[in-house]
Amino acid sequence: xxxxxxAATSWPxxxxxxxxxxxxxxxxxxxxxxxxxxxxxxxxxxxxxxxESLCRLFNTPNPFSMVFTFxxxxxxxxxxxxxxxxxxxxxxxxxxxxxxxxxxxHLARAGIDVTIVPTDSTGIIDPVEIEKAIKGNTKLIVTTxxxxxxxxxxxxxxxxxxxxxxxxxxxxxxxQTAGLIxxxxxxxxxxxxxxxxxxxxxxxxxxxxxxxREGTSLNQIREGGTGSQSESIYQPGFLPDRYESGTxxxxxxxxxxxxxxxxxxxDQEKSFSRIQGMEEMFIDALNSIKGVKVYxxxxxxxxxxxxxxNIGDKDSREIVNILNNEYDIAARGSLHCAPLAHETIGxxxxxxxxxxxxxxSTREEIRICVxxxxxxxxxxxxxxx
Amino acid sequence: xxxxxxAATSWPxxxxxxxxxxxxxxxxxxxxxxxxxxxxxxxxxxxxxxxESLCRLFNTPNPFSMVFTFxxxxxxxxxxxxxxxxxxxxxxxxxxxxxxxxxxxHLARAGIDVTIVPTDSTGIIDPVEIEKAIKGNTKLIVTTxxxxxxxxxxxxxxxxxxxxxxxxxxxxxxxQTAGLIxxxxxxxxxxxxxxxxxxxxxxxxxxxxxxxREGTSLNQIREGGTGSQSESIYQPGFLPDRYESGTxxxxxxxxxxxxxxxxxxxDQEKSFSRIQGMEEMFIDALNSIKGVKVYxxxxxxxxxxxxxxNIGDKDSREIVNILNNEYDIAARGSLHCAPLAHETIGxxxxxxxxxxxxxxSTREEIRICVxxxxxxxxxxxxxxx
Numbered sequence: 022x023x024x025x026x027x028a029a030t031s032w033p034x035x036x037x038x039x040x041x042x043x044x045x046x047x048x049x050x051x052x053x054x055x056x057x058x059x060x061x062x063x064x065x066x067x068x069x070x071x072x073e074s075l076c077r078l079f080n081t082p083n084p085f086s087m088v089f090t091f092x093x094x095x096x097x098x099x100x101x102x103x104x105x106x107x108x109x110x111x112x113x114x115x116x117x118x119x120x121x122x123x124x125x126x127h128l129a130r131a132g133i134d135v136t137i138v139p140t141d142s143t144g145i146i147d148p149v150e151i152e153k154a155i156k157g158n159t160k161l162i163v164t165t166x167x168x169x170x171x172x173x174x175x176x177x178x179x180x181x182x183x184x185x186x187x188x189x190x191x192x193x194x195x196x197q198t199a200g201l202i203x204x205x206x207x208x209x210x211x212x213x214x215x216x217x218x219x220x221x222x223x224x225x226x227x228x229x230x231x232x233x234r235e236g237t238s239l240n241q242i243r244e245g246g247t248g249s250q251s252e253s254i255y256q257p258g259f260l261p262d263r264y265e266s267g268t269x270x271x272x273x274x275x276x277x278x279x280x281x282x283x284x285x286x287x288d289q290e291k292s293f294s295r296i297q298g299m300e301e302m303f304i305d306a307l308n309s310i311k312g313v314k315v316y317x318x319x320x321x322x323x324x325x326x327x328x329x330x331n332i333g334d335k336d337s338r339e340i341v342n343i344l345n346n347e348y349d350i351a352a353r354g355s356l357h358c359a360p361l362a363h364e365t366i367g368x369x370x371x372x373x374x375x376x377x378x379x380x381x382s383t384r385e386e387i388r389i390c391v392x393x394x395x396x397x398x399x400x401x402x403x404x405x406x
Numbered sequence: 407x408x409x410x411x412x413a414a415t416s417w418p419x420x421x422x423x424x425x426x427x428x429x430x431x432x433x434x435x436x437x438x439x440x441x442x443x444x445x446x447x448x449x450x451x452x453x454x455x456x457x458e459s460l461c462r463l464f465n466t467p468n469p470f471s472m473v474f475t476f477x478x479x480x481x482x483x484x485x486x487x488x489x490x491x492x493x494x495x496x497x498x499x500x501x502x503x504x505x506x507x508x509x510x511x512h513l514a515r516a517g518i519d520v521t522i523v524p525t526d527s528t529g530i531i532d533p534v535e536i537e538k539a540i541k542g543n544t545k546l547i548v549t550t551x552x553x554x555x556x557x558x559x560x561x562x563x564x565x566x567x568x569x570x571x572x573x574x575x576x577x578x579x580x581x582q583t584a585g586l587i588x589x590x591x592x593x594x595x596x597x598x599x600x601x602x603x604x605x606x607x608x609x610x611x612x613x614x615x616x617x618x619r620e621g622t623s624l625n626q627i628r629e630g631g632t633g634s635q636s637e638s639i640y641q642p643g644f645l646p647d648r649y650e651s652g653t654x655x656x657x658x659x660x661x662x663x664x665x666x667x668x669x670x671x672x673d674q675e676k677s678f679s680r681i682q683g684m685e686e687m688f689i690d691a692l693n694s695i696k697g698v699k700v701y702x703x704x705x706x707x708x709x710x711x712x713x714x715x716n717i718g719d720k721d722s723r724e725i726v727n728i729l730n731n732e733y734d735i736a737a738r739g740s741l742h743c744a745p746l747a748h749e750t751i752g753x754x755x756x757x758x759x760x761x762x763x764x765x766x767s768t769r770e771e772i773r774i775c776v777x778x779x780x781x782x783x784x785x786x787x788x789x790x791x
Contacts, residue, residue: 024445050417050418058737061411061738127640228655254746255512272611345444
């Protein structure tokens, strides 16, 4: 199978990730931070090690600013609901995933003021439009780093500066970019960064991270046992315990740590360039095929390795089924859990056929995908499908 | 190492659990319910299979009433916060874990009325006291099924009947019992059952379940992509999608499914009797040692395989360290994230030394634990420690 669904979950993982998960379950499958016996201590150490690896990857000093969650959605819900109170204003874009939009719409019903700033039809936002939307009660700006539909990269550096200038907090959804596009938290004006463990960071599912910059005041969304201040019936107030209740996914977190170490052992810029190279090759080939529409920015500099297309007016689900059944290519069709983004690019009914190569994808695989699309178009023309 | 910390996380797991987690990562490490390609379909199937296994174990018909969460704390937060609104009244007991107490105390600050019904000093509750606490605005009763400190089993059948009689919902925290003590949801008047995947169900960490009986109206606590109703910016209203946002922990859930199948392939009553037999043997031996205090009910019928003790007035943490360092026994000391329970049994300062055997523990291991305790007492007396 040719796996082109890395934007959903990266696959395969480096072998060290599989091995680390197994080792964690078999050799130190105990509760981190809950007792002092060897296995519990080793489990706790695995969590610390992963926090430290995250800090190295994102160039930020405090391991306790890296809070473990269970997926990006969990991170985003924590950031959004931990911050916003009735009558607060929040600004977002028309390219967001439902993991941002649905929590915001839920809060909108409870009296929180939401502004959705439109992007152009390729998903590119003008930071000036975000600046214009800021009001006296604006508490938060939340944008994706790269759209999961078009791969459009947002100008997070510029938006961060605007946020800082107006004393507004900035939350970035790095679901598509963490581990893929280098991010330097010592330079970027990002207060909260939500990310999955199971995509660019190459870890297993069931893992997520919310970076909370020190000094950012955020309520927790879950209370429970933390292994700390056990004499108290109230949630502790310090990082990371305030936000990490109940037993953590130790094998998953250890596996994510192994994924991050794999990334750190390579040149991150080069790895991403390699993916962009494949993307460019794919898009160039697609642009020369009649009947294929490629979405998102023209310039590769504004793209993050996601190639969304349509073939004529064919339903994207149908094409994905054909790719799977007849060409053994795993792509994703339909609306990608991002209705606003589809509205923005004009594919609300059709959805898109999304290809997302990963670090283990090859140019040969891209060539096979191109040939498959050519073949499908030929068959559509000759009415054989 | 002799692992006596199964009340925190069961270890080891049946080999099939390790193998299933690995297989899930390697062979179908894609997103369940998000696309139609082979790996995504197989991942979705793994979730369904685990839901069905849960239904068989707990004797309930609807797989979609089994909602996946990330740990018991997550399940309990969903149940408690999804139900209670300002001015609602909730009843709980003095034996609860902080995973129940801390969310309730958080809500108490927001105007929810909380009654904590005291148990006796062994953790046994009189259901009549719960009945007496019911008021006109009582919406929920929440009790543990068995205390994580003393193993005291609560009369959930009787409490359930009282709840039903008064039209109050009943939430049971089965953190210590799910998979261990047989639970028949077709007979018990339980509306919500919270459980971990990584304890009695023998799955990996990062997994939890909330059983939501059909017809129970519960708000979600997270919104996000669900792979369903992707055209909508609002959370879907149906089970289980309403409560399952973002990428699920597929390998963990598949592993939990393998753990449940392992349990189902054996006689659950017999497996639990075996653990109770070890517990009885352990307690009998401890009762004959001068200087050891055993907490919890005298009768084995009221116990769930957890043995909490203290040696004289020695700090429980110190004993646990000695057990770990010098006897290679993994127990847990301190307050076990349950301050109210420790207040109830009078160990708020000392904590307890907790031993929790599991399905793979042996009577020989219990004998070694008893000998170690005898030895430690001897050394304390002779002042060699």
